[in-house]
Amino acid sequence: MRLEQLIYLEKIIEKGSINEAAKELFLTQPSLSNAVKDLESEMGIQILLRNARGVSLTPEGREFLAYSRQILDQVNLLEEKFKHTQPRKQAFSVSAQHYAFVVHAFVELIRSVDSKEYDFTLRETETENIFSDLASFRSELGVLYLNSFNRQVMTKLFNEKNLVFTPLFDAKPHVFVSRDNPLTKKKKLKLEDLEEYPYLSYEQGENNSFYFSEEILSTWDRKMNIKVSDRATIFNLMVGLNGYTISSGIISSELNDDKIVAIPLDHEDTMTLGWLKQKQRELSPAARLYLDMLKNHIQQYGFKIYE
Structure with missing residues (x-):
């Protein structure tokens, strides 16, 4: 596997087309297509679905791209420090239940980006979709709550889906x-x-x-x-x-x-709100920054953040 192949794959997904990606990379379409096929062959998986409208990721390809982006992020950090290159396009996505503090922190995150190029996604969605988004690597983080009623069932699902829940506040x-x-x-x-x-x-x-x-x-x-x-x-x-x-x-x-x-509400129950991620996935710099902003915003309302 070569670093260039990971760069090529990311550009193809960004453009949604091998032809358009080849133009931007100054490559011929056959050579770019062969580079991806070689990567698929080496990894033993199908990464792209090809059709007349363009390309899309398979479920395995989506997971592969998530790991690939972690590698490219680290390479870019090295190049920024020692070669003084421009930062690469940031990518981040979060899926959450419907909470204003999730949106507010997302707005702050985008305002903090010192770049005109980024690819961020916020999905306020159904609870089940949070699990599927994390499992398919469509989202890096999920935000939901636990309480005495749903905790046992949810914890069982977290374990089955290889997810880690970190509490934020009660x-x-x-x-x-x-x-x-x-x-x-x-x-x-x-x-x-x-x-x-x-x-x-x-x-x-x-x-x-x-x-x-x-x-x-x-x-x-x-x-x-x-x-x-x-x-x-x-x-x-x-x-x-x-x-x-x-x-x-x-x-x-x-x-x-x-x-x-x-x-x-005069009721004994307590909601524990927190965030989810794939157990084996390392958080991107954008995800870590988002969590910091999320915690700061929640603290402004007088809530104590879990250490």
Whole structure:
């Protein structure tokens, strides 16, 4: 395996086409295609799927590229230090349940990038998709919560999928409602206070397991239930229908959450929010920086970060 082959592969994925990559690399299309075929033969896997529209990665190819990028990152660090070359294009992706602090740290990360070239992805998604994104190396990090109800099942899944969970902070459950909701007159809410209001929760696709729910007390019977797929919609329904949801208590006014307030819920449960990664994967510099920003942002809300 040669370093050039890894560089060629990354350029092909960036362009989505062997032909376009060959033009940028000043190579002929056959020579570039043969370089990838030689790499596939040496590794004993199929890395690319080739079709009339271009190329895409196989599942094994996606995993291979994740490791390849780690090698290229290290080579680039050496060249930056000793050859004073330009930093390579940064790549980072995170898949998470729907939390404002995840988005806020992502915004800060992009603002901190001293380059006009980067390839970052944020997926606010269903819980099951976080697992599949990490397993397929589509995302480097995942963010979700554990509590007394889902911890045993989730921990079993982490082990099965070769994932490592690192806790960030503990949070008591809060009820999110519109500023105009009559519930805001109370400093603390009980479950019975919520009975006459629509309950808003995030849908979990085909896997409707209560253990995958993003909200605690998912098994509690409610008269009015509305499922949504994104945070913008859930906030709109809080305002338009006086609906509510239950989450960590962190609301970011900088991300247009100023119409929503968080009221403590009188319940014994505690949410432990944390991040996931593949056990064998080393974090990229961008991922480490993102985690630092995530922790700093959470601390600004008065939460104690796990050491």
